[in-house]
Amino acid sequence: MKAVVIGCGRVGSSIALQLQREGWEVNVIDEREEALTRLGTGWAGGFVVGHGMDTDVLHRAGIEDADAAVVATDGDNTNIVIGQVAQKRYGIGCVVVRVLDPARADFYAKRGLRTVCPTQTAISVLTDVVRACDVRPLEPTGSS
């Protein structure tokens, strides 16, 4: 099983390492060469320096025969475009895209792109935590 991870920040690098531990052949793309250090000294997968919009870069990372693509750069719109390119141009069945803006994540999810929105997750979790707190409602205050 082959995966391409685009964006090697905190999220992308952790996913790449985890997938590799689980037996995937992983190639990572990032614009900054320094991002490679996030993968640690024992990184046995591939690493391509370049922009994920650049089809040459995608080809060097083996997009053409990848089974999965994870798109997690720091730009929502960059992720949305690369995700659609992976899905529509290269026919990758398993494409997952990080989108921070809940509205855009929802818009593209409705159109068949598998988006993950950490902002929406945080909103839900934080709200649930508050709901679950054992706090008595405020007594109605009388006018004084």
Add this chain to the structure above:
Amino acid sequence: MYVVVAGGGKVGANVARSLLDMGHEVTLIEQGRGRFERLEAEFGHLVLLGDATEIHTLERAGIARPPDLLLAVTGDDEDNLVIGQIAREGYDVEKVIARVNDPRNQVHFDLLGITQTVCAVSNILGLVGHEVPEHGLVRMLELRKENLEIVEVQIDKRSPVAGKTVEKLSLPEGSRLISVMRDGEAEIAVGSTVLQPGDQVLAILQPGKEDELRTALLAKK
């Protein structure tokens, strides 16, 4: 007509100004505060501060009316693509024109259905080719929907077709000559048209057939 212009840089601001002069209704969206303030001094309430890739911003700009035309002309290709897609797919805006900053991204616009694009770099390179026709063949117009293009070829003295009639030519499959320009006058190319050195010939062909056409019409280097 009502036009939303996303991106208030040189392109967006100048287009907005011209459209207003022509009597159209325009809303201009700019996300940089500094640039917004300068634009506001000129355009007043017609310019909106916000990120045009946010649905909320587009809605404030009246995307739901919907506008007759949306121009996605920011300096960022990903942004222009997303703005174009949201307008077309989310709000049924019929006409979307997007700016392509890096010509290498043109393929992504084509793939994602944003077919009306303008790329200054490609246009300038086309003009360079026109002024310096060293490759012998200049791409004049791309008909994306039809998957055809129109090119111009200059016939020179060494050309194997000089002196021949059009009907005697063996042109590549999927190509036709359209017209011949000679001494400043153009005529439609028909079977009996004789090609002469100095003629500027327009041809229509499928993309990818340029080399074959060049071989058919021009002398080897």
